[in-house]
Amino acid sequence: MKTTIDLPDDLAAEAKAAAAERRTTLREMMITGLRAELDRRESLGPVDFCFPTVNGNGLAVELDPAQVITRSYGLPDA
Structure with missing residues (x-):
């Protein structure tokens, strides 16, 4: 297949x-580069990450950035 890309x-x-x-x-x-990048991305697998929200309506505003990271990754509270 022929295609045009802008580099x-x-x-x-x-x-x-x-x-x-x-x-x-x-x-x-x-x-070679495209194959390597596609293989790399496939080997990573899905990212298990979610932001804590308020009833599914956006980020919980009462959390500071450290708490967002802790809850997003399911880490124990510090």
């Missing part, structure tokens, strides 16, 4: 130079 000029130049140095193509570097 920052400095990143594109760095990638082209790296491809030339490794005697490969920019296409092959993109394929």
